[in-house]
């Protein structure tokens with residue numbers, strides 16, 4: 691059973707790519723390198739792999755001054771890693787960064803379905819609401835943090851970024867707290883029998899680590915409980931094939947994707963099926979797969 695669900699924004703490449711669409715000269719907001727930005731999501735609509743996703747209706751503002759209530763025309767997915775919280779903390783007692791991973795039970799795949807046209811009208815000033823809470827799909831099993839021990843890596847950040855504040859920093863955290871998980875998104879349209887890979891990126895490049903997300907989330911005394919789920923935020927990388935959502939892949943619909951059978955996509959159409967996969971691989975160790983996280987769009 692899902693407890694509370696929180697969605698982060700931990701990939702600096704994703705934040706930069708998306709920021710550039712709206713603020714070309716100043717893509718990253720000043721808080722980005724100091725705190726793992728997040729919002730509270732909706733647990734009731736977290737779905738398991740294979741559940742169909744109904745195209746949501748919502749308020750959409752086009753050229754006309756008055757918005758319309760209509761099915762979204764900009765339905766997107768976001769490739770994310772989900773993190774299951776075990777343990778938890780008492781209300782009022784922050785989890786120190788050094789102990790944060792003791793509260794991390796394990797990982798899954800997570801697709802944060804997003805309606806971009808609804809989102810752009812509703813999100814200011816309080817952030818995403820109905821553009822994201824109609825569905826979130828997760829993979830059906832948990833890969834424990836212990837199982838990923840061979841795939842840990844040091845924290846690597848761009849050289850021009852500041853050190854985290856002391857409550858979000860520990861030497862141990864920085865030595866071995868990134869996880870080298872490769873994530874992949876693929877699309878099967880109603881007409882394509884084969885799935886087409888849209889992107890492949892590494893969770894290792896995330897700017898914020900799971901431990902830092904836990905420490906930050908509890909830093910004001912907010913209590914986490916067993917069964918809570920975090921979304922990492924879209925996992926993207928610097929190059930084009932590493933972009934973990936259609937918003938990035940098509941520059942908000944300006945550059946349609948050309949699929950192998952000649953179809954074009956700006957955003958998802960009815961009968962499209964998006965599947966996420968992830969794996970860890972290293973010589974001398976057993977390969978670890980994350981199962982599938984899949985959903986097919988049905989009409990509004």
Ligand code: CA
Pocket residue numbers: 697698768770802921923924
């Ligand atoms: Ca997200």
